[in-house]
Amino acid sequence: MSLTLLAQSAIGGVLLGGIYGLLALGLSLSWGLLRLVNLSHFALAFLGAYLTYQLGTQFGIAPWFSALVVVPAFFVAGLALHALFVRFEVDEFASMLVTFGITILIESMIQWFWSADYRKFESGYAQESLRIGPLFVPVLELAAFACAAFLAIAVWAGLNRTLLGKALRAAAHDGPIAAAFGIDATRLSYLLAGMCAALAGVAGVFIALTSTLAPSQIEAWIGVVFAVVIIGGLARPLGALAAGVLIGVSESITMAAVNPAWAPLVAFSILIVLLLWKPKWL
Amino acid sequence: MALTFQRAPAAIAAAVAGLIALPYTGVADFYLSYLYVVFFWIALATSWGILSGYSGYWSFGHAAFFGAGVYTAATLAGKWGLPFLLTVPAAAAIAAALALGIGLVVFRIKSLRAEFFALLTLSVTYVLAAVVSNTPLDGGGGVYLSNVSIPQFGTTVPGAIYLLGLALALAALAVSRRILRSRVGAGLLALHDDEDVAEVKGVPTLHYKLAAFAVSSAIAGAAGAIQAGYLGYVTVGETFSITVPLYVVLMSILGGARHWSGPAIGATLITVALSLFVGGGHAELGRAGVALALVVVILVLPQGIAPSLLARWGRRKSAAPAAVQEPPKVVVMKPPAVHGATGQPLLVCRGVAKSFGGIRALQGVHLQVEEGEILALVGPNGSGKSTLINMISGHFPLSAGAIELAGARVDGLAPHEIARRGIARTYQIPRLFDHLTVLENVRLCAFFGGARETSGEGDAEALARRWLAFTGLEAKADSMPPALNLHERKFVEFARALAARPRLLLLDEVLCGLTPTEVDQAIAMIRKIRAGGTTIVFVEHLMRAVVALADRIAVLDQGALLALGPPRETMQDPRVVGAYLGTAHAA
Numbered sequence: 001m002s003l004t005l006l007a008q009s010a011i012g013g014v015l016l017g018g019i020y021g022l023l024a025l026g027l028s029l030s031w032g033l034l035r036l037v038n039l040s041h042f043a044l045a046f047l048g049a050y051l052t053y054q055l056g057t058q059f060g061i062a063p064w065f066s067a068l069v070v071v072p073a074f075f076v077a078g079l080a081l082h083a084l085f086v087r088f089e090v091d092e093f094a095s096m097l098v099t100f101g102i103t104i105l106i107e108s109m110i111q112w113f114w115s116a117d118y119r120k121f122e123s124g125y126a127q128e129s130l131r132i133g134p135l136f137v138p139v140l141e142l143a144a145f146a147c148a149a150f151l152a153i154a155v156w157a158g159l160n161r162t163l164l165g166k167a168l169r170a171a172a173h174d175g176p177i178a179a180a181f182g183i184d185a186t187r188l189s190y191l192l193a194g195m196c197a198a199l200a201g202v203a204g205v206f207i208a209l210t211s212t213l214a215p216s217q218i219e220a221w222i223g224v225v226f227a228v229v230i231i232g233g234l235a236r237p238l239g240a241l242a243a244g245v246l247i248g249v250s251e252s253i254t255m256a257a258v259n260p261a262w263a264p265l266v267a268f269s270i271l272i273v274l275l276l277w278k279p280k281w282l
Numbered sequence: 283m284a285l286t287f288q289r290a291p292a293a294i295a296a297a298v299a300g301l302i303a304l305p306y307t308g309v310a311d312f313y314l315s316y317l318y319v320v321f322f323w324i325a326l327a328t329s330w331g332i333l334s335g336y337s338g339y340w341s342f343g344h345a346a347f348f349g350a351g352v353y354t355a356a357t358l359a360g361k362w363g364l365p366f367l368l369t370v371p372a373a374a375a376i377a378a379a380l381a382l383g384i385g386l387v388v389f390r391i392k393s394l395r396a397e398f399f400a401l402l403t404l405s406v407t408y409v410l411a412a413v414v415s416n417t418p419l420d421g422g423g424g425v426y427l428s429n430v431s432i433p434q435f436g437t438t439v440p441g442a443i444y445l446l447g448l449a450l451a452l453a454a455l456a457v458s459r460r461i462l463r464s465r466v467g468a469g470l471l472a473l474h475d476d477e478d479v480a481e482v483k484g485v486p487t488l489h490y491k492l493a494a495f496a497v498s499s500a501i502a503g504a505a506g507a508i509q510a511g512y513l514g515y516v517t518v519g520e521t522f523s524i525t526v527p528l529y530v531v532l533m534s535i536l537g538g539a540r541h542w543s544g545p546a547i548g549a550t551l552i553t554v555a556l557s558l559f560v561g562g563g564h565a566e567l568g569r570a571g572v573a574l575a576l577v578v579v580i581l582v583l584p585q586g587i588a589p590s591l592l593a594r595w596g597r598r599k600s601a602a603p604a605a606v607q608e609p610p611k612v613v614v615m616k617p618p619a620v621h622g623a624t625g626q627p628l629l630v631c632r633g634v635a636k637s638f639g640g641i642r643a644l645q646g647v648h649l650q651v652e653e654g655e656i657l658a659l660v661g662p663n664g665s666g667k668s669t670l671i672n673m674i675s676g677h678f679p680l681s682a683g684a685i686e687l688a689g690a691r692v693d694g695l696a697p698h699e700i701a702r703r704g705i706a707r708t709y710q711i712p713r714l715f716d717h718l719t720v721l722e723n724v725r726l727c728a729f730f731g732g733a734r735e736t737s738g739e740g741d742a743e744a745l746a747r748r749w750l751a752f753t754g755l756e757a758k759a760d761s762m763p764p765a766l767n768l769h770e771r772k773f774v775e776f777a778r779a780l781a782a783r784p785r786l787l788l789l790d791e792v793l794c795g796l797t798p799t800e801v802d803q804a805i806a807m808i809r810k811i812r813a814g815g816t817t818i819v820f821v822e823h824l825m826r827a828v829v830a831l832a833d834r835i836a837v838l839d840q841g842a843l844l845a846l847g848p849p850r851e852t853m854q855d856p857r858v859v860g861a862y863l864g865t866a867h868a869a
Contacts, residue, residue, distance in 0.1 A: 088581040093340070097535050097580045100528060104573035108566040219524045223408050230401050261422065265412035268405035275402050276387065 004134045009256035010249055011137055017248025018145030019206060021241035023221065024228040025152060026199035032235025033172040034189055034196075035092050036085060039222070040099040041200050043106035046218050048074060048204020050114055053121045053213060063123060063205055071201040078197025082190055103218065111215040119213045144206040148241060151199065155237040168192060172235070223264070224251075227271040246270065301448055305441030314444040315512075320553045321447035322509060326526070327533040327545035328454040329501035332461055333494040334531075335539030338474035343384075343403025345526035346410045347377040347499035351506020352521045353414055356425040359511075366432050370446070370507045377503025378496040385495040389488055404527070411522035424517035432511050446508045451546070454501045459542040461497070466490050468726050471540065475715035482675050484701035484730030484782065536579055538586025540717070547588055552576075626689060628653045628817050629674070629786055633683035634693075636669055636841075643669045645841045646683065651786070656808070656818045658832035658849070660825075662861060665838040667821040668710065671788050674819075675707045676700040687786065701731055706784035710791040710821075712771035714763035714778075721759040724749055724777045731782020742781075749777040753807065769800050776804075780811065787811065789820035793827050805830055825853070837861065 023045060030038045048070050055061040055069070081102070084090075090098055128139040159165035171178040171185035179185050211217070228247055232239035247267045254266045305314055326348065334340045351373035358364040358372055388402055414420045434442045461467045469485040481487045510516050529552065530545075537548030555572045583590050629651040636644040644666045651657050659667045672678050674685055676697035685693040692700050706727070715723050725746035750756045753773040758766060763774065772792055779787055789808070793801050805827055812818055822828050828835060828849060835852045837845040839861040845852050852858060 084581070088584075090581070091584075093535075094580055094584050097532060098577050100532065101573040101577035101580070105570050105577070108570035108573065111566040112570075222524060223404060226401055227405065230398070259416065261416050262412055264408045265416075268408045268412075271405045272402060272409070275398060275405075276391065 005256055006253065008135055009252045011135060012141075013249030013252035014245050015138070015141035015145045015248070016252060017245030018141070018148040018241070019203065019210065019244070020225060020228045020248055021152060021232075021244030022144065022148035022199070022203045022206065023225045024232060024240040024244055025148070025155065025237055026196035026203070027225065028229045028232060028234055028236065028240045029155070029192060029199075030196045031229065032233075033168055033192055034082075035172070036090070036095040036099075036193075037092060038099050038196065039096060040081070040102040040106065041196070042218050042221050042225070043103040043110075044074060044077070044197055044200035045204040045207055045221075046213070046215070047106055047110065048201040049121075049208035049211075049213055050110055050119075050204075052205050052208035053119060054114075056121055056123065056208070063121075063209055067202065067205045070205060071198045074201035074204075075194040075198040078194040078200075079190055081197065082193035085193075086186065086189070107215045107218055114213075114215075116215055121208045121213070123209055125209070140206075140209050144210060147202065147206065148244070151202065152237040152241040159235075159237070164188070169235075224267055227267055231271060231274055298452065302445070305435075305437040305444055311438055311440040314438075314440045316557065318440070318444045318447040318512060319557070320550055321444070321451040322505060322512075323529065323533060323549040323553045324451040324546045325447070325454040325505045326502060327530050327537075327549040328451070328458050328542070329498045329505070330530040331498075331534050331539050331542070331545040332458050332501070333470075333491070333498040335534050335545065336462065336467060336470035336474065337491060337494060339491065339495075340400045340531065341403040341495075341498075342400045342527045342531070343405075343407045344502055344530050345522050345524070346403065346407040347381060347502040348506040348509075348526050349407070349410060349414070349518075349521040350377045350380050350499075351503030352510045352516050353419050353425075353506075354503065355507035355510040356427060356516050357419060359430045360425050360427040363429075366430050366511055369510075370504050373507035374500040374504040377506070378500040381495045381499035382492060385492045389491050389495075407522050407527070411518050414522075415518040420518050422518070424515055427510055427514050427516070430511065430514075443508065443512045446511075450501070450504055450508060455542065455546060457497060457501070458545075461494070462542045465729055466493060468722075468729060470494055471718060472715050472726050474540075475717050476713050478677065478697075479709070479713045479715070480726075481697040482677065482701060482707060483727045483778065484698045485726075486696070486698045488696075532576060535586055536576065538588030538590070541586075541588040541592065544586050544588035548586070551587075626653070627651060628655075628688055629819070630686040631670070631674070631683065632686070634670065634673055634680060634685060635682040636666075636673060636678060637681045643841050644673070647838070647841075647843050649836055649843065649846070651817060651819055654812070654815065654817055655833050656812055656820070656831050658828045658835045659819060659821045659838060660823070660828060660835055661838035661844070664840075665861075666841040667838055668790055669841075670838070671707060671790050671819070671821060674700075674786075675705060675788060698730070701782065704783075704785035705788065706731060706779040706782040706786075707788035708772075708775040708779050708790055708792055710794065712763075712768075712775045714771060714774055716763050719760050719762060720755060720766070720774055721746055721750065723763065723774060724781045727778040728781035728783075731784065746777075746781055749781045752780065752810075753777045754803075768795055769797075772796065772804075776807065780816075784816060787816050787818045789818060789822075791821050791823065793822060793824050801827060829853075 023041070027038060027041045030036045030041070051070050052063050052066045055066040056063055085095060085098070123140075125140050130137040130139060130142070159169060167178070167183045168188050170181075171183050171188055175185045207213070224247060228240060228243045231246065232241070232243035247270065250266045250270060251263045254263045304317075326344065330341065330344050354373040354376045355366070355369040358369040359366045384403070384406060388399060415422050432439050432442055435445055437445070461470075469480060469487070469490045472480040472483070472485055473487045473490070477487055506521075533548035533552050534545040535548065536551060537546065538544030552572065555575065556569070558568065579587070627650040629649075631647055631649040633646040633648060634644055635642070635646050647666070647670060659670065661667055669678070673680055673693070676692070676695060676699075680693050683693070684691060687700075687703055687705060690703070692703060692705070695703075715726070718726065721743075725742045728742040728745040728749070747756065747759065750759055753776050755770060755773055755777060758770060758774075763771060766774065772795075776792065779789075793804055796804060801824065808818060808820070808831055820831070832849050834847060835845075835849050836843060837852060837855075837858045844861055845855045845858050847855075
């Protein structure tokens with residue numbers, strides 16, 4: 001295997017890792033700070049992808065403008081979903097079940113509306129890539145990665161550098177005590193839930209641009225992205241991005257060097273080794 | 283009511299006989315296959331519940347064990363031509379072995395609780411799928427079992443598959459019910475609530491988790507083998523899909539995972555509901571309907587259907603005059619059976635040291651506790667009192683030194699082993715099993731503690747009721763711990779420790795937070811416990827209680843033993859005064 005091929009697949013892996021990290025970001029935040037394991041994050045992302053696809057193919061709206069519609073709409077959807085959780089005092093495990101039900105619900109709706117066929121959003125950018133020496137960097141994937149990196153850093157800064165973020169972390173750590181110090185934990189949790197759903201919308205736009213869409217694809221992402229969330233550490237935005245890159249690179253190098261069929265083995269072996277080894281940052 | 287109890291077994295036997303006879307009555311194969319699918323999910327969901335429902339270790343990797351069974355059958359029967367019926371136990375054995383291997387690794391990791399276990403088992407599924415898919419076990423193209431001859435038991439092949447599914451579902455239910463009502467089940471439910479406490483109370487948590495994991499996986503493996511025969515063609519994608527774990531989890535939660543019948547109820551409901559829509563033109567709308575129903579049920583009945591039904595039934599039953607049970611008021615303080623005043627020290631600590639990273643919490647404590655003595659451990663906060671209690675009960679391993687109980691080393695033993703040798707403890711902040719009633723909390727400790735040897739004292743239930751009476755809690759026997767106030771919770775801690783009939787009782791600040799009257803009650807109770815022959819080591823800040831109770835006082839300061847002796851002299855020792863008030867005053 002040539003060095004060029006290795007470098008090319010590493011680039012592909014890093015960029016793929018950006019999408020993993022982007023999906024993992026919202027999941028990691030809601031799990032770590034709201035104690036809600038939101039399986040429907042994947043379904044929401046795909047719904048966002050399908051909406052982008054629909055707006056783009058039927059009305060010819062550029063994906064960047066679709067994002068301006070999808071992301072705020074998802075923020076509102078996230079608020080509505082969170083209202084349900086708050087009303088019924090859903091705990092961590094029940095949240096998994098409720099959101100699984102919502103996943104199936106959304107998946108069925110997607111299948112009903114868009115059928116189970118594979119769809120591909122052909123945007124003008126799909127073929128464009130930058131050339132660096134012998135290597136190609138696809139523009140869309142690069143944009144996805146840049147966006148993921150920007151959002152991860154922004155969220156990190158928000159959580160660690162602003163009063164609001166610190167209040168959020170305090171409320172996640174011990175809600176009643178935080179409330180006793182005047183933090184309105186419920187309002188903050190709504191804000192965060194809306195933000196997580198909005199992040200799913202952002203991820204959806206990039207999924208529409210870079211991947212093939214099918215309702216069955218929703219489940220295909222669950223395993224890998226959960227691995228990314230765990231490796232990255234709950235509620236650690238930069239960790240999620242780094243873990244996404246780690247998994248992405250190891251997957252694509254395995255695909256190129258060994259056999260595409262072994263790729264899942266590598267991602268999950270990394271997760272198992274890390275879980276058993278338990279480094280301090282995990 | 284008694285009539286229905288007698289009728290129930292007969293009705294169940296009749297129903298089972300009817301189900302067995304069904305394939306011989308000429309029912310169309312379609313219905314037999316339909317029922318088989320229901321049985322298949324009952325077996326799978328019930329098997330999941332044995333580990334995950336009872337112990338709270340949620341496995342998302344049930345597809346791995348199911349898949350191990352599928353591919354065992356596919357390889358043994360499909361490729362090597364072994365008789366199909368032989369592959370079922372073989373599949374069970376291989377799945378169980380796989381579970382034991384995984385369990386031995388993951389259950390040893392203390393921090394690997396619920397969510398991590400869920401994700402780790404999920405990962406194992408993907409790894410196993412990749413291995414099967416890339417090796418000759420499958421090779422990527424799927425395996426045909428069409429050449430496998432399935433014994434027909436005098437009916438058709440679908441009839442035989444139906445009977446196998448029925449047998450497995452019934453076996454799974456029987457095993458699950460048996461486990462739930464055994465010591466293992468009690469232990470699993472307790473470690474669901476608080477694993478450390480369960481271990482300290484004498485539950486061999488590692489063994490129980492491994493056993494439950496192996497049994498659960500064996501049933502899943504057997505289900506996989508039968509399913510392989512039913513399908514006739516298996517692929518990696520279908521076998522190791524996310525569908526199996528998710529459906530199994532949903533069925534169990536819907537039905538109620540902490541009851542043996544819950545998963546079966548959920549499995550039946552979901553399977554039937556899904557099948558109602560598959561036939562129609564809009565299967566996806568049907569699935570959406572089921573998903574919506576699931577969301578609603580989980581929101582409205584978070585405990586699942588079975589417990590809600592049972593609770594309703596239980597309410598109706600207890601409306602009958604059940605309250606006239608005579609309270610077993612008589613409290614006889616028989617000394618714990620294993621005793622015999624030997625004159626040798628009961629507990630010996632030799633140079634016990636403990637470091638947490640760079641912090642030396644205990645630095646070489648030497649201490650002897652005589653049989654029948656009450657020893658108070660006092661000292662400023664952070665002096666290592668609770669750490670010493672935690673070392674004796676086996677919660678932490680020692681950094682150096684040795685601990686002996688009646689001449690035998692107990693350091694290095696698992697906490698449950700130490701509990702069985704006769705050491706019981708209470709926690710400063712009561713750590714009760716929140717999902718077990720007060721009576722069940724105490725009974726569990728009677729079950730697993732040193733009381734096992736004292737078989738002459740009646741069963742654990744009677745023992746537990748006796749100790750509840752002793753602590754004045756008989757009226758609260760059926761309450762759940764979260765409904766109790768602090769005083770009651772502390773006394774449940776007492777009752778739990780006493781029900782184990784310990785030779786040595788370790789009390790960690792039992793009086794803290796109690797009102798003066800409650801403190802007086804507790805002091806009287808501790809005196810009675812000692813009168814029963816139990817040796818007591820207690821940590822306490824309340825000097826009134828220390829002076830009233832202790833034969834000797836051990837003063838700890840900064841992890842070292844500062845003074846040891848009779849209460850009054852020791853507390854007037856200038857070094858002790860200095861440790862409490864600062865040296866300037868003592869000088």
